[in-house]
Amino acid sequence: EIVMTQSPATLSVSPGERATLSCRASQSFSSALAWYQQKPGQAPRLLIYGASTRATGIPARFSGSGSGPEFSGSGSEFTLTISSLQSEDFAVYYCQQYYSWPLTFGGGTKVEIK
Amino acid sequence: EVQLVESGGGLVEPGGSLRLSCEASGFTFKSEWIHWVRQAPGKGLLWVSRIKTDGSSTSYADSVEGRFTVSRDNAKNTLYLQMSSLRAEDTAVYYCATTMSSLNYFDYWGQGILVTVSS
Numbered sequence: 086e087i088v089m090t091q092s093p094a095t096l097s098v099s100p101g102e103r104a105t106l107s108c109r110a111s112q113s114f115s116s117a118l119a120w121y122q123q124k125p126g127q128a129p130r131l132l133i134y135g136a137s138t139r140a141t142g143i144p145a146r147f148s149g150s151g152s153g154p155e156f157s158g159s160g161s162e163f164t165l166t167i168s169s170l171q172s173e174d175f176a177v178y179y180c181q182q183y184y185s186w187p188l189t190f191g192g193g194t195k196v197e198i199k
Numbered sequence: 200e201v202q203l204v205e206s207g208g209g210l211v212e213p214g215g216s217l218r219l220s221c222e223a224s225g226f227t228f229k230s231e232w233i234h235w236v237r238q239a240p241g242k243g244l245l246w247v248s249r250i251k252t253d254g255s256s257t258s259y260a261d262s263v264e265g266r267f268t269v270s271r272d273n274a275k276n277t278l279y280l281q282m283s284s285l286r287a288e289d290t291a292v293y294y295c296a297t298t299m300s301s302l303n304y305f306d307y308w309g310q311g312i313l314v315t316v317s318s
Contacts, residue, residue: 119304121244128294128308129244140306179244183303187260188234188246 087112087182091191097199104167106194108180113161117184120149120165123193124176132178136163146171170196201225203295203309210315215285221278221295221309229253229273231298234305235280237291247293248280249303263289285316 088111098104108118116136121129131140133149151163167174175198180191207219221233235247248259248269257269268281278295292313296305 117302121305128311129305130308131304131306134300134302134304134306181244181304186258188303190244190246192243 086187087114087185087189089180089182089189089191091178091180091194093194094192095195095197097197098170099199100172101169102199104170104174104196106165106167106178106196108163108165108191110161110163110182110184111159112185113159114182114184115161116151117182118149118151118161118163119181119183120147121179121181122174122176123179129179133165146174167196201299201307203297203307205293205295205309205312208293208312208314210317211285212318213286213316215316216281216283217285217314219280219282219293219312219314221280223276223278223295223297226297226299226307228271228276232303233271233278233295233297234303235269235278236294236296236305236308237289238294238311239288239291242291245291250278282314285314287316290314290316 090109092107118136120133123129136151137149146168148166177193177195179193202224204222211217234249237247250257250269254271266284270279292311294308294311296308298306
């Protein structure tokens with residue numbers, strides 16, 4: 086099973102600032118990675134798939150990237166960047182790998198208002 | 200518009216059973232794999248199960264294997280999750296989810312249904 090580790094657990098950011106969220110996979114793969122946003126009492130919303138492709142209707146301030154095994158040795162690292170945080174972006178963010186079974190999610194990063 | 204609506208949740212005693220339903224609309228239900236994902240209170244997301252378009256193939260997380268059974272009725276556009284031998288650690292919001300792509304990420308989710316296992 087691929088273990089997904091997200092950091093930090095909580096990120097305090099002021100509106101308008103940049104937020105950088107990390108997701109590390111215990112095994113190497115290049116792009117089978119999705120990011121979701123979840124607000125209290127709501128289902129998750131797909132933001133990014135294929136590590137860097139924005140889902141339909143997702144604003145351009147959300148971007149995803151990934152570094153494959155050639156940069157990080159064992160495992161892979163992925164990043165979600167929110168370029169300029171808006172009030173509606175304060176939420177919990179999860180990464181999910183779909184490279185192998187079972188599908189696994191990271192523990193989440195809560196982005197809170199500083 | 201794609202819609203997934205879960206029902207059937209509630210309070211059940213440890214060792215008991217419950218069947219969840221997920222009614223789908225807005226897409227060709229019989230053409231898509233459908234999944235169950237759960238979220239314990241205050242915790243992260245856990246993939247639970249999936250079922251193939253025609254119901255001929257299913258798979259489960261280790262934590263529910265042998266206790267949960269996923270099925271579907273394509274004539275009714277409905278997905279089911281039969282849960283038995285329930286444990287306190289099965290307490291969670293259960294979501295049905297799917298994608299219109301051939302890959303296993305989820306662009307459509309239901310609103311979720313709470314299952315509480317407690318005496």
